Amino acid sequence: MSEAGNNQHTSITPEVDAVVVGAGFGGMYMAHLLRARRLTVQGFERGGGVGGTWYWNRYPGCRCDVESMEYSYQFSPELQQDWEWSERYSAQPEILAYAEHVAQRFDIESMFQFNTAVSGAAYEDEHHRWRVTTEQGDEVTARFVIMATGCLSTANMPDFEGVNEFSGATYHTGAWPHDGVDFSGKRVAVIGTGSSAIQSIPLIAQQAASLTVFQRTPNYSIPAQNRPIDQSMVADIKANYDNFRARNKLQQAAFGADYPRNMDSVLEATPEERQRRFEEHWNYGGFMFMGAFADLGLNPEANEYAAEFVRNKIRGIVQDPATAELLCPKTVIGCKRLCADTGYFETYNRDNVSLVDVSEHPIERLTPSGLVTNGNEYKFDAIVFATGFDAMTGTLLAMDIKGQGGRRLTDKWSAGPRTYLGLMTVGFPNLFMMTGPGSPSVLANMITGVEQHADYIDAMLAWAAEQGITEITPQQDAEDEWVEVVNMRSQATLYPSCNSWYLGANVPGKPRVFMPYIGFPDYVTRLDEIRAASYEGFATA
Numbered sequence: 150m151s152e153a154g155n156n157q158h159t160s161i162t163p164e165v166d167a168v169v170v171g172a173g174f175g176g177m178y179m180a181h182l183l184r185a186r187r188l189t190v191q192g193f194e195r196g197g198g199v200g201g202t203w204y205w206n207r208y209p210g211c212r213c214d215v216e217s218m219e220y221s222y223q224f225s226p227e228l229q230q231d232w233e234w235s236e237r238y239s240a241q242p243e244i245l246a247y248a249e250h251v252a253q254r255f256d257i258e259s260m261f262q263f264n265t266a267v268s269g270a271a272y273e274d275e276h277h278r279w280r281v282t283t284e285q286g287d288e289v290t291a292r293f294v295i296m297a298t299g300c301l302s303t304a305n306m307p308d309f310e311g312v313n314e315f316s317g318a319t320y321h322t323g324a325w326p327h328d329g330v331d332f333s334g335k336r337v338a339v340i341g342t343g344s345s346a347i348q349s350i351p352l353i354a355q356q357a358a359s360l361t362v363f364q365r366t367p368n369y370s371i372p373a374q375n376r377p378i379d380q381s382m383v384a385d386i387k388a389n390y391d392n393f394r395a396r397n398k399l400q401q402a403a404f405g406a407d408y409p410r411n412m413d414s415v416l417e418a419t420p421e422e423r424q425r426r427f428e429e430h431w432n433y434g435g436f437m438f439m440g441a442f443a444d445l446g447l448n449p450e451a452n453e454y455a456a457e458f459v460r461n462k463i464r465g466i467v468q469d470p471a472t473a474e475l476l477c478p479k480t481v482i483g484c485k486r487l488c489a490d491t492g493y494f495e496t497y498n499r500d501n502v503s504l505v506d507v508s509e510h511p512i513e514r515l516t517p518s519g520l521v522t523n524g525n526e527y528k529f530d531a532i533v534f535a536t537g538f539d540a541m542t543g544t545l546l547a548m549d550i551k552g553q554g555g556r557r558l559t560d561k562w563s564a565g566p567r568t569y570l571g572l573m574t575v576g577f578p579n580l581f582m583m584t585g586p587g588s589p590s591v592l593a594n595m596i597t598g599v600e601q602h603a604d605y606i607d608a609m610l611a612w613a614a615e616q617g618i619t620e621i622t623p624q625q626d627a628e629d630e631w632v633e634v635v636n637m638r639s640q641a642t643l644y645p646s647c648n649s650w651y652l653g654a655n656v657p658g659k660p661r662v663f664m665p666y667i668g669f670p671d672y673v674t675r676l677d678e679i680r681a682a683s684y685e686g687f688a689t690a
């Protein structure tokens with residue numbers, strides 16, 4: 150796809166069956182399905198092209214943490230067979246190229262207007278239709294609105310005093326310049342040590358004159374062990390891709406069926422067995438480190454064995470003991486999303502890299518020449534904000550969404566998101582969220598998750614059409630019960646024990662609510678039961 154080709158503000162259809170917001174993997178497939186059922190679709194996409202998160206996150210080192218053979222669409226067997234990935238974990242340019250290929254292959258761009266940000270959606274009670282408006286001045290009405298707006302699509306920019314005073318360049322990893330950034334000869338700061346920082350720091354360090362990392366909370370990271378993709382594995386999977394997909398869907402996070410995973414307790418293992426198993430999983434790489442034993446995510450005592458193993462790895466890699474200790478996380482491992490890196494901890498052994506702990510002395514302000522923490526000014530030519538996202542609800546709540554009786558979504562969700570199945574919310578009929586809060590979303594393979602949601606929404610709309618239904622909304626008791634279920638499932642794990650973005654804890658003032666539903670297979674089973682019971686829990690008119 151040529152981005153330039155999408156820079157024109159094309160004419161839109163003023164009255165459609167469905168508006169789809171977002172042309173990431175979710176919106177693309179959703180629009181494709183709706184058009185196949187002969188619904189009229191108007192898509193809006195804020196970016197200049199398709200790809201969603203992979204369109205925006207172009208920072209150096211950006212790479213998926215789910216393996217390439219799993220992080221792809223499964224709706225088209227031909228697409229699945231034709232596409233060739235080059236690495237075990239795909240880098241951002243390759244995933245974006247894949248998204249662009251899909252868009253072209255299925256003629257998806259023609260349904261979207263690009264460079265157009267939806268500013269609001271208001272439900273008109275008398276017509277049972279939504280009026281959707283954009284920042285560019287478009288207005289369209291639709292029976293259905295599908296928010297395929299992504300879970301990590303609104304940047305979290307700390308509100309530092311003097312944030313506009315800095316005279317050098319500033320960047321956010323989630324909105325990286327398309328032409329790349331040349332840090333050669335520059336004094337660079339990176340704020341944050343989440344996944345985006347952990348992926349980009351090794352590469353920025355290789356280029357910059359100096360790199361200073363400002364760390365509020367250290368993170369666990371496992372080597373990705375990325376490498377060129379194993380062609381014999383590709384051939385095996387492609388020989389029976391359906392079976393591979395089906396087995397993955399039975400996994401808690403909808404991927405990793407073939408990864409080494411054990412069902413025994415770390416508490417029952419001998420010290421030698423523990424060490425051997427952790428080494429094996431460290432060498433395997435990435436997320437599956439947590440598969441070394443069955444109870445690492447459930448029991449604090451068990452978890453501590455895995456945490457201490459990783460801390461000892463950090464102590465072994467990082468030569469300066471004080472820096473190593475600062476890099477050692479103290480929280481439960483896996484509570485924040487585990488990171489997968491290539492040479493992250495090793496980077497702190499470079500002469501041009503230093504680490505500043507801001508856990509007790511937050512960054513006070515930005516100045517024309519740098520930033521101040523603990524009374525000291527550090528001078529830079531460029532500052533990289535690797536400060537993450539207002540996850541899961543940020544993008545939805547940034548739009549002015551008004552439901553029945555003009556009630557605002559921001560008001561309804563002031564104490565945290567409330568949904569039925571992570572798909573809909575009471576009082577906002579015919580408005581669907583893809584991978585919304587209350588669905589597995591970020592705790593599952595995202596492409597599998599969006600496909601499952603798109604298929605479900607599509608089937609629901611087909612059913613509604615057959616029944617002559619024009620309005621669908623969840624029932625209050627079904628929503629209340631669902632919120633409770635999502636909460637209870639998280640309470641049975643160690644997830645609520647740290648300040649993660651799953652809980653909204655990274656954004657000042659955001660209600661602390663665990664947002665994703667844990668367990669993809671249970672979720673799919675429940676949704677299938679609900680469908681079989683004529684969409685139990687939904688009210689229709």
Ligand code: NA7
Binds near residue numbers: 341363507537
């Ligand atoms: P994350 O994982 O939310 O990381 C953001 C980092 O920025 C994290 O280390 C934060 O520290 C830090 N941060 C945020 N605000 C501040 C302020 N005000 N001062 C200092 N440090 C700050 O975002 P990523 O983009 O790295 O990754 C998001 C997901 O994308 C990732 O999980 C993968 O799924 C892909 P904190 O930990 O909050 O103390």
